[in-house]
Amino acid sequence: MIRVNGQTTDSVSARDRGLAYGDGVFRTLRTQAGQPVWWEDHYAKLAADCAALMLECPDQAELCAEVCQVAGTGQGVVKIVLTRGAGARGYALPPEPATTCIVLASVLPQHAQVFDDVRARWCELKLARQPRLAGIKHLNRLENVLARAEWNDPAIAEGLVCDDSGAVISGVMSNLFWIKDGELFTPDLSQCGVAGVARMRLLRAAARLGMGIHIDRFLPADILAADEVMICNSVMGVRRVARLDDTTWSPAGWTPTLNNALYENLD
């Protein structure tokens, strides 16, 4: 089911700026029993991303009601897309922009239904550094599309990407973490990448567990020297990377602990 601006429909205006320029933001979240999971965090991130692009964000309660409208009764995935709406031709912001709000439901993908370790690879594509857009889950995602197009092997769940300076940034569809000597490491995302909600919750969980946390510039060699490598996003939670190209790791026990902590609601 798809709702666009509060109406059940599967289409949007061909003049929408989301289509013309990728002028908008999105969220992908899990639903359970018809309710969004981690809703407060998702809405807060959506509102922050809207603010960064000078986009009006819908009211929290109204948006939550839309999500519940499309969500099934069991487990599922809902995607929220907010764009700067339909406009005249040209990059200039419309004088009276009206946000287009698209809420669409999908089934929970197979890989999110079982808590398996994953296999990953390094991508050739290097992310460009744009601090004005870094961290935002915006609709300009051609880099992700090109990186994901580098492999077809269904056994490989994720590709890891570096920026053009050689720093490790993330997975194509996930954030990246690793443990070394009991401390948690994750790349700084001030230059590129998406700072996802699962990442934020994992950082919070690690703080609650009293772990040392390092958010910094790291290189591929830092990943290879890790004790345990993990990826996370809001759909699959935290997953252990068991193999990265030819490097393999045995479980060090952190992934189930952190994945469980991710779902705690202590706030």
Added chain:
Amino acid sequence: MIRVNGQTTDSVSARDRGLAYGDGVFRTLRTQAGQPVWWEDHYAKLAADCAALMLECPDQAELCAEVCQVAGTGQGVVKIVLTRGAGARGYALPPEPATTCIVLASVLPQHAQVFDDVRARWCELKLARQPRLAGIKHLNRLENVLARAEWNDPAIAEGLVCDDSGAVISGVMSNLFWIKDGELFTPDLSQCGVAGVARMRLLRAAARLGMGIHIDRFLPADILAADEVMICNSVMGVRRVARLDDTTWSPAGWTPTLNNALYENLD
């Protein structure tokens, strides 16, 4: 009038990858008496951009017929948007992608109806360098939106943007040229920017005129030292920049010559 995949409609699927990821390319071209202007060049560029993104490009004659369908009888603007079509959630390329082809007509903007000099400004936004996407007129245009949002003064027609290394790249909606000692200069676009059809035609025209041509890495100081500065795109042709922030130039006579040469069809 808007045509989507050969049907007259003003809507596209809410699941289109053009909307989800900016996964597509576009062209903006002039029409005259119901026919596209510079059609061979526009189609060639569209096909090249499609190839760069592994996107299937519609047949040239069929696409031309679509453009003619939406074009009015006088002068106008037609925009062609090609996307990777509707797909399941996720960045992976659909196993059987079907290009969405959107062709939409607009009126010729006021600024393109009169051959006036323009006023420009420097933008704060710095373009990120992504060689995999450089030159392509793709749908990931948030940088252009943010740069264009830096000013509201209708007297300012264009903003000039540099990349994050400080090199001058282009205007927000145009390519940039200048003349110094009778030779033509324009930025290299191998790292970022859009290599437009008007730019290509202007380079060809300059070669026909026997001018020295320099495509290289340049700095803002190179523009300020120019004898004549010009911007160009397919809608407005070549325009002289009479003022750039506080710098003004008197006409040196090159702009009308090059603009006329742009419209010659010698191929």
